[in-house]
Amino acid sequence: MVRGGGGAVSRRTPAQNAELALLLEVAGTPKPGNVDREREYDDLRFEHFLAGAVGARPGLALAAEGERVGRAFERAVHGMADQSAGNTQFGALLVLSPLVAAAGDGALSRAGVRQVVDATTVADAADFYRAFEHVDVAVDDPPEGMEPLDVRRGSDAVPELERRGLTLADVMADSADVDGVAAEWTAGFERVFDTAERVRDATGPVADRASRVFLELLAAEPDTFVVTRDDPETAAEVQRRARAVLDGDEDATELAEELVARDVNPGTTADLVAGALFVALERGVEV
Amino acid sequence: MVRGGGGAVSRRTPAQNAELALLLEVAGTPKPGNVDREREYDDLRFEHFLAGAVGARPGLALAAEGERVGRAFERAVHGMADQSAGNTQFGALLVLSPLVAAAGDGALSRAGVRQVVDATTVADAADFYRAFEHVDVAVDDPPEGMEPLDVRRGSDAVPELERRGLTLADVMADSADVDGVAAEWTAGFERVFDTAERVRDATGPVADRASRVFLELLAAEPDTFVVTRDDPETAAEVQRRARAVLDGDEDATELAEELVARDVNPGTTADLVAGALFVALERGVEV
Numbered sequence: 001m002v003r004g005g006g007g008a009v010s011r012r013t014p015a016q017n018a019e020l021a022l023l024l025e026v027a028g029t030p031k032p033g034n035v036d037r038e039r040e041y042d043d044l045r046f047e048h049f050l051a052g053a054v055g056a057r058p059g060l061a062l063a064a065e066g067e068r069v070g071r072a073f074e075r076a077v078h079g080m081a082d083q084s085a086g087n088t089q090f091g092a093l094l095v096l097s098p099l100v101a102a103a104g105d106g107a108l109s110r111a112g113v114r115q116v117v118d119a120t121t122v123a124d125a126a127d128f129y130r131a132f133e134h135v136d137v138a139v140d141d142p143p144e145g146m147e148p149l150d151v152r153r154g155s156d157a158v159p160e161l162e163r164r165g166l167t168l169a170d171v172m173a174d175s176a177d178v179d180g181v182a183a184e185w186t187a188g189f190e191r192v193f194d195t196a197e198r199v200r201d202a203t204g205p206v207a208d209r210a211s212r213v214f215l216e217l218l219a220a221e222p223d224t225f226v227v228t229r230d231d232p233e234t235a236a237e238v239q240r241r242a243r244a245v246l247d248g249d250e251d252a253t254e255l256a257e258e259l260v261a262r263d264v265n266p267g268t269t270a271d272l273v274a275g276a277l278f279v280a281l282e283r284g285v286e287v
Numbered sequence: 288m289v290r291g292g293g294g295a296v297s298r299r300t301p302a303q304n305a306e307l308a309l310l311l312e313v314a315g316t317p318k319p320g321n322v323d324r325e326r327e328y329d330d331l332r333f334e335h336f337l338a339g340a341v342g343a344r345p346g347l348a349l350a351a352e353g354e355r356v357g358r359a360f361e362r363a364v365h366g367m368a369d370q371s372a373g374n375t376q377f378g379a380l381l382v383l384s385p386l387v388a389a390a391g392d393g394a395l396s397r398a399g400v401r402q403v404v405d406a407t408t409v410a411d412a413a414d415f416y417r418a419f420e421h422v423d424v425a426v427d428d429p430p431e432g433m434e435p436l437d438v439r440r441g442s443d444a445v446p447e448l449e450r451r452g453l454t455l456a457d458v459m460a461d462s463a464d465v466d467g468v469a470a471e472w473t474a475g476f477e478r479v480f481d482t483a484e485r486v487r488d489a490t491g492p493v494a495d496r497a498s499r500v501f502l503e504l505l506a507a508e509p510d511t512f513v514v515t516r517d518d519p520e521t522a523a524e525v526q527r528r529a530r531a532v533l534d535g536d537e538d539a540t541e542l543a544e545e546l547v548a549r550d551v552n553p554g555t556t557a558d559l560v561a562g563a564l565f566v567a568l569e570r571g572v573e574v
Contacts, residue, residue: 084573
């Protein structure tokens with residue numbers, strides 16, 4: 001710990017802070033519907049998220065070192081998938097990769113990450129598609145006419161990406177209305193940076209702050225992963241009940257137990273929390 | 288995940304497996320008396336162990352790359368201490384450093400780690416003493432005549448180390464009868480390797496296996512950290528009650544609650560579990 005006049009300053013690198021953000025995110029409890037320190041599924045356990053975070057770090061380090069952000073993301077997913085449960089943190093890595101790239105440039109701000117997004121190319125889009133070959137990710141069928149760009153095609157979709165000249169920013173913009181992570185890419189990570197401020201302004205254990213901001217994000221907007229995996233009605237219910245928890249009308253732990261029992265996972269909201277924790281750590285929040 | 292005829296083989300490096308071992312160790316619950324996924328102290332929390340593991344990795348990577356083992360350990364402790372709780376995994380890193388060095392040499396066996404120990408020099412001993420400057424570690428007063436080599440003197444003790452020509456192996460041998468980690472260094476890591484076999488032969492979540500072997504180690508020998516921090520009688524009581532848990536005569540979770548409430552921490556046993564988890568991961572245990 002280096003202590004100076006302005007308080008404690010961590011020596012962690014951006015890649016280390018990104019890995020720690022993944023760990024703190026999954027440690028935060030209760031986080032209704034998601035794996036956390038006290039709740040897990042038989043085939044998707046807390047320890048899979050630990051291994052996923054450890055495995056992702058080399059890819060995150062590439063992002064900080066200036067590697068193409070799509071490539072760094074694909075490498076991070078490849079490393080994350082080195083555990084037996086498959087997809088643990090795909091969405092979180094998609095949030096983190098451009099943030100870590102911006103931090104590596106010394107420009108971790110909304111403008112800085114927007115520059116990273118704007119600089120993406122068709123090659124980054126191809127990397128993004130290749131990342132889907134490492135894990136199964138729950139996605140909707142593509143809209144009419146978009147079948148050639150179904151992400152589940154993996155690298156088979158690359159020629160079509162090239163034909164259309166789509167960058168990774170373009171791909172994200174195409175999904176922004178149905179995917180909360182893509183929406184962040186397109187809107188300059190507004191929710192992530194706002195949430196980072198709330199993490200920083202809160203007090204107490206950082207994992208507890210993660211749980212709190214998770215509920216706040218969940219109450220504010222429908223979780224798009226729940227919309228995709230379940231349906232809009234379930235997402236609306238989850239949003240309403242997260243609001244009830246914040247209002248003191250429902251118990252967070254009971255809601256967590258119920259949603260895990262129903263296998264309803266607001267995963268996109270967790271992805272945003274991971275991004276917010278990273279920004280907060282980079283801005284000096286002390287663990 | 289690379290899958291071959293012999294089952295899943297992880298691509299994680301030794302440093303990544305060492306970090307994951309630290310994370311799995313603290314995730315294992317119940318681990319009576321120690322911080323785990325469900326129990327923590329106000330000033331020593333689960334999240335401090337997460338940050339400690341993330342911070343330790345660059346030092347662990349040095350060990351794998353052939354850096355002097357004392358120096359790699361000192362760097363790992365320096366990185367581990369980059370969180371607000373101070374000492375989280377000092378002993379675990381002292382177990383892991385020579386194991387990671389042996390793994391880096393492609394010789395993760397009792398003979399291989401013994402070679403690492405035998406090759407230590409006075410410079411490694413000096414590094415070990417310097418590591419005490421990064422954190423407060425609970426230690427006993429040195430025996431009569433050994434005050435110049437009190438580890439709490441940190442680098443002030445280095446001239447005396449040099450005068451006496453003590454290597455890190457010598458320093459460990461001097462403490463082997465009062466410190467369970469030093470005993471492993473001196474006895475070729477017998478308990479660590481035996482425990483790794485039990486982790487490998489067990490089934491179920493790896494964190495649950497960590498909890499199980501923790502209890503088995505605790506029941507087998509008095510925890511030297513409890514002897515030092517409390518007294519031999521408390522260590523004997525903890526050993527006896529761990530045995531009672533294994534015999535089904537006591538409840539592990541109740542014992543965990545009681546020991547945390549009494550602030551009795553069998554930390555040396557946890558350190559050995561971290562080492563065993565590392566060996567098990569290197570030998571193919573799948574998360």
